[in-house]
Amino acid sequence: MSTTTTAELLRLTLSEAAERVAARAVSPVELVDAALERIGALDERLRAFVAVYEHEAREVARAAETMAAAGHLLGPLHGVPIALKDNIALRGLRTTAASKVLGDWIPEEDATVAARLKGAGAIVLGKTNMHEFAWGGTTDNPHWGTCRNPWDPERFPAGSSGGSGVAVAARMCSAALGTDTGGSVRLPSAVNGIVGLRPTIGRVSNRGVVPLAWSMDTVGPMARTVADCARLFGVIAGHDPGDAGTAQVPVGDYAGGLGRGVEGLRIGVVPGYTFEHVQPPVREAVQRALGVLEQLGARVVEVEIPHIEGNISAQLTVESCEPSAYHQHWLRERPQDYGEDVRQLLEIGELIPATHYLQAQRYRTLLRGELLDGLERADCVVFPTLPFTATGVGETSVVIEDGVEEDMLSAIMQYTGVASLAGLPALSLPCGFDADGMPIGMQLVGAPFEEARLLRIGAAYQGATDHHERAPAGC
Amino acid sequence: MADEQTLSAADVRDLARAAGLDLDDARAAAIAPTLGSWLTAAQQLNRLMSEPERRDVTPIAIFQHPPVAPEEQP
Numbered sequence: 001m002s003t004t005t006t007a008e009l010l011r012l013t014l015s016e017a018a019e020r021v022a023a024r025a026v027s028p029v030e031l032v033d034a035a036l037e038r039i040g041a042l043d044e045r046l047r048a049f050v051a052v053y054e055h056e057a058r059e060v061a062r063a064a065e066t067m068a069a070a071g072h073l074l075g076p077l078h079g080v081p082i083a084l085k086d087n088i089a090l091r092g093l094r095t096t097a098a099s100k101v102l103g104d105w106i107p108e109e110d111a112t113v114a115a116r117l118k119g120a121g122a123i124v125l126g127k128t129n130m131h132e133f134a135w136g137g138t139t140d141n142p143h144w145g146t147c148r149n150p151w152d153p154e155r156f157p158a159g160s161s162g163g164s165g166v167a168v169a170a171r172m173c174s175a176a177l178g179t180d181t182g183g184s185v186r187l188p189s190a191v192n193g194i195v196g197l198r199p200t201i202g203r204v205s206n207r208g209v210v211p212l213a214w215s216m217d218t219v220g221p222m223a224r225t226v227a228d229c230a231r232l233f234g235v236i237a238g239h240d241p242g243d244a245g246t247a248q249v250p251v252g253d254y255a256g257g258l259g260r261g262v263e264g265l266r267i268g269v270v271p272g273y274t275f276e277h278v279q280p281p282v283r284e285a286v287q288r289a290l291g292v293l294e295q296l297g298a299r300v301v302e303v304e305i306p307h308i309e310g311n312i313s314a315q316l317t318v319e320s321c322e323p324s325a326y327h328q329h330w331l332r333e334r335p336q337d338y339g340e341d342v343r344q345l346l347e348i349g350e351l352i353p354a355t356h357y358l359q360a361q362r363y364r365t366l367l368r369g370e371l372l373d374g375l376e377r378a379d380c381v382v383f384p385t386l387p388f389t390a391t392g393v394g395e396t397s398v399v400i401e402d403g404v405e406e407d408m409l410s411a412i413m414q415y416t417g418v419a420s421l422a423g424l425p426a427l428s429l430p431c432g433f434d435a436d437g438m439p440i441g442m443q444l445v446g447a448p449f450e451e452a453r454l455l456r457i458g459a460a461y462q463g464a465t466d467h468h469e470r471a472p473a474g475c
Numbered sequence: 476m477a478d479e480q481t482l483s484a485a486d487v488r489d490l491a492r493a494a495g496l497d498l499d500d501a502r503a504a505a506i507a508p509t510l511g512s513w514l515t516a517a518q519q520l521n522r523l524m525s526e527p528e529r530r531d532v533t534p535i536a537i538f539q540h541p542p543v544a545p546e547e548q549p
């Protein structure tokens with residue numbers, strides 16, 4: 001149809017691809033073929049996907065092409081290939097949460113987010129690999145293979161939505177959905193050099209999504225640019241009568257406000273936390289990013305969050321107990337069907353006293369209140385997304401400073417757990433690279449339902465920088 | 476309770492038995508260090524949340540309000 005080469009097709013952002021499909025300059029069939037070719041070339045090594053719907057995707061692409069030719073566009077994602085994390089139900093297609101326990105589950109209905117994407121014209125290419133049941137941050141999956149970082153396949157892609165992060169970074173799809181409990185959208189977004197949004201809790205439906213921890217779970221978009229995330233988010237956000245946890249708050253025009261700039265906005269940093277206990281290249285990259293925002297007219301202000309230090313313990317407590325309740329039956333009936341790391345975490349969660357869980361839930365009230373106070377004095381609060389760059393595949397500990405080895409799970413959630421516990425929106429976006437060329441992410445945390453402001457700040461930053469335009473070698 | 480929560484495999488097995496979870500010695504030993512470390516950190520949080528000035532802080536909870544059909548509304 002067009003004269004666009006496969007390489008050029010794969011370089012298109014989600015927004016560019018959708019606009020070209022709408023203008024009939026590119027065919028959905030070409031986009032899907034290019035993505036499938038890339039998956040075929042790289043995925044044996046990277047293991048980003050647990051299922052690829054080659055036949056179905058091509059069939060839908062042909063239909064989308066016909067509809068576009070007739071001037072009938074389903075919505076803002078018409079004809080663009082996307083991927084879903086494997087804990088998001090698709091009607092009639094196996095949905096396993098990358099586990100053996102759910103290895104034979106074929107949902108009878110689409111998850112609400114999947115239905116909304118299809119309704120907006122997106123073509124589902126496949127399901128992405130993840131940390132088993134989303135309980136972990138490495139995507140080192142014993143059932144579906146070890147997912148690898150496209151910037152260096154010897155490094156981890158983080159998780160739990162590691163496959164979605166890798167698929168987007170390696171241009172295997174235009175965008176993807178992940179889920180975020182303690183950081184599972186933002187962490188793989190950061191280490192794979194892409195953009196990921198954790199929405200306000202209740203902004204996006206969880207109906208049809210395999211839970212990890214009910215009180216913190218949310219679906220979130222992952223893409224290469226802030227504008228792409230905004231486009232995807234606008235489709236999946238909103239109240240769902242099928243999920244009573246969703247809020248009846250109007251959905252904003254997330255893409256419409258991206259060009260408003262940051263003049264006069266206040267960017268908060270937390271003294272004693274934002275830049276503490278973090279690898280130097282990460283600290284320096286986030287500091288440089290703040291400098292860019294200042295040059296664009298924003299003002300950096302200090303925001304005190306007096307009890308932020310307790311967040312990691314609270315996070316581990318809540319994120320241990322809730323999954324162990326959900327998995328209680330299977331842990332007794334089929335313990336051997338879990339990977340060893342997840343089985344251990346589920347066993348630990350069984351043994352934490354209810355009083356500890358409730359103190360952690362009380363701490364969340366305290367932390368949320370302090371953050372909301374802080375967000376009266378700042379338009380967002382900035383943290384690194386995680387305090388280190390991608391570690392080696394298979395590692396269970398990490399060195400952040402002074403040569404001290406730390407447990408990976410505790411260390412990885414140092415910054416992402418804050419927004420998770422408080423139920424606040426948080427946007428991770430690329431802000432640099434370390435000396436080995438591994439991506440670094442920074443995180444903007446905002447007030448409830450203020451995703452548009454975070455996206456606006458992120459778009460201004462991406463308009464002044466080019467970190468998001470770099471691609472892994474061979475991609 | 477002491478600051479550092481050191482748990483033996485036997486301690487873990489006893490806790491698991493009370494929870495109705497069957498753990499053998501090897502599994503109990505495998506999770507003991509992590510469980511002990513997390514419980515230690517949780518004790519610190521417990522003390523913070525038990526201070527008098529936070530006596531009135533209530534837990535975050537999920538309150539769900541399913542839509543009510545018009546014919547069912549009061």
